[in-house]
Amino acid sequence: MRAAHNAGxxxxxxxxxxxxxxxxxxxxxxxxxxxxxxxxxxxxVPVDGNAxxxxxxxxxxxxxxxxxxxxxxxxxxxxxxxxxxxxxxxxDFERVTAWGLGLERLACAKxxxxxxxxxxxxxLPTPP
Numbered sequence: 001m002r003a004a005h006n007a008g009x010x011x012x013x014x015x016x017x018x019x020x021x022x023x024x025x026x027x028x029x030x031x032x033x034x035x036x037x038x039x040x041x042x043x044x045v046p047v048d049g050n051a052x053x054x055x056x057x058x059x060x061x062x063x064x065x066x067x068x069x070x071x072x073x074x075x076x077x078x079x080x081x082x083x084x085x086x087x088x089x090x091x092d093f094e095r096v097t098a099w100g101l102g103l104e105r106l107a108c109a110k111x112x113x114x115x116x117x118x119x120x121x122x123x124l125p126t127p128p
Contacts, residue, residue: 004079031056047086
């Protein structure tokens, strides 16, 4: 996961490596406006921002299912961008990950799916 500012938009990228379970490719995903983030434990997870988006990825995990070892450790990013304040892992349970995007203000996201490597790209418009 990474985030950067480009002329006219902030970009958040979720990149996926080969998996030891199932076929390699973009996992099923959804993006939705959120008002709060709650983990499977029932505890609220704070994310910095005035508006929020939730990204849910099925059949994806930060843990290798065969070894139980953490394979991805950057679970909280404060990129200091014009629109994106924070990108935070909300939950990783039973191969479903939920990420919270904390924004300065709500923006209509443009989502792209890219290959080589496999990526889910979320572009959020900012003033030029």
